[in-house]
Amino acid sequence: MDANRIPVHIGLIMDGNGRWAKKRLMPRSFGHNAGMNAMIKIAERAKEIGVKYLTVYTLSTENLLRPEEELEGLFGLFRKYFTKNVQKLYNSGAGIKVIGDISVLPADVQKLLSDGEKNSPEGCGFWLIFAINYGARAEIVRALNLAIEKGEKLDAKALEEMLYTRGIPDPDLIIRTGGEMRLSNFLLYQAAYSELYFTNVLFPDFDEKEFDKAIKEFAGRERRFGKI
Ligand code: IPE
Ligand code: IPE
Ligand code: MG
Numbered sequence: 619m620d621a622n623r624i625p626v627h628i629g630l631i632m633d634g635n636g637r638w639a640k641k642r643l644m645p646r647s648f649g650h651n652a653g654m655n656a657m658i659k660i661a662e663r664a665k666e667i668g669v670k671y672l673t674v675y676t677l678s679t680e681n682l683l684r685p686e687e688e689l690e691g692l693f694g695l696f697r698k699y700f701t702k703n704v705q706k707l708y709n710s711g712a713g714i715k716v717i718g719d720i721s722v723l724p725a726d727v728q729k730l731l732s733d734g735e736k737n738s739p740e741g742c743g744f745w746l747i748f749a750i751n752y753g754a755r756a757e758i759v760r761a762l763n764l765a766i767e768k769g770e771k772l773d774a775k776a777l778e779e780m781l782y783t784r785g786i787p788d789p790d791l792i793i794r795t796g797g798e799m800r801l802s803n804f805l806l807y808q809a810a811y812s813e814l815y816f817t818n819v820l821f822p823d824f825d826e827k828e829f830d831k832a833i834k835e836f837a838g839r840e841r842r843f844g845k846i
Contacts, residue, residue: 623837625790627671634796634820647691652822665744679753700730713738717782718752754806795821
């Protein structure tokens with residue numbers, strides 16, 4: 619792989635867990651569990667090829683309206699990840715960031731997420747960024763309200779400082795699994811010049827080989843940013 623053609627930041631819309639489980643006559647939670655395992659492998663692969671930031675769309679603001687039972691299952695997975703799996707990530711020199719409004723999540727999950735951020739090693743070469751109760755519209759509205767409170771007039775740079783993603787470069791590539799061709803309220807401001815890659819593969823089946831295909835496709839794209 620050409621190191622100059624590796625995206626610095628990848629956004630990953632991990633869709634299709636429910637359908638993957640349904641095909642197996644299993645509950646949706648089974649699909650989410652398989653999705654978490656797939657996510658762990660993709661994060662390892664991303665780090666290995668030199669990606670610096672991987673933002674995983676884990677729970678949207680709209681997903682928070684799903685039935686209590688499904689949400690409880692997802693919170694259970696967060697608990698599992700942030701107690702059992704996170705240490706391995708730290709040991710490899712990687713860190714965690716969380717974007718989104720986590721204040722409405724169960725108190726113990728909030729604590730695990732913020733400790734997950736705080737305990738990240740210094741000078742990480744790779745950041746796994748969880749978008750949890752994240753919505754781009756809510757993010758932009760929040761930023762505007764912060765500016766109003768400060769009585770500040772915004773330019774693009776000042777607005778970017780008030781987004782959850784402050785300090786993080788825009789995603790070069792956004793991958794969506796599961797066959798839908800939409801962004802579903804993910805990083806709408808930051809995605810202005812992102813390359814988009816859609817695949818029908820359901821997220822639990824999205825393995826390193828499928829991920830590498832997306833990277834290869836990205837490497838062949840010509841990014842013009844409006845220039846000629
Ligand atoms: C994506 O999978 C994961 C979350 C939104 C939490 P879905 O749960 O949306 O799976 P499908 O789209 O119903 O198959
Ligand atoms: C997007 O998937 C959100 C996440 C993957 C976390 P959805 O399944 O919620 O998106 P829609 O409803 O198909 O647009
Ligand atoms: Mg879905």
